[in-house]
Amino acid sequence: MASQKLLASPVARPLINALDYAQRTNTIGSLRADDVSRTIVGTGAVASPSPQPVIIQTPTDNVASAALAQSAAVLSRYERTMSQLSKRLNEPFVTVNTVTGDTGIKQAQDEYDTLMRNKSPKSKRK
Structure with a gap:
């Protein structure tokens, strides 16, 4: 669940929309960092399906800075979780x-x- 402040952020909103869509379509488990980073562009709009460079604007206020930090923290937790899941799935099943x-x-x-x-x-x- 995202806070209202985070949802209002033009920096974080595309990321939240992408994660929400992946969760609703049951594809969140197959997301990669590349998929998520493509949704973050300078204007705050969702990127098109074709690969595009990731553009990160320097935050101009505390709200954008906090949203960017929170997005980075979420991505970091996601990466750790996926790494742990991958390790667990590769362990023997007893x-x-x-x-x-x-x-x-x-x-x-x-x-x-x-x-x-x-x-x-x-x-x-018979």
């Missing part, structure tokens, strides 16, 4: 499987066999 008992492989196989036997009428069974 499972414990039991053979007997209520959650064992044998119980699951027996339930499956019962379902397969009951899928056709008794008159058609």
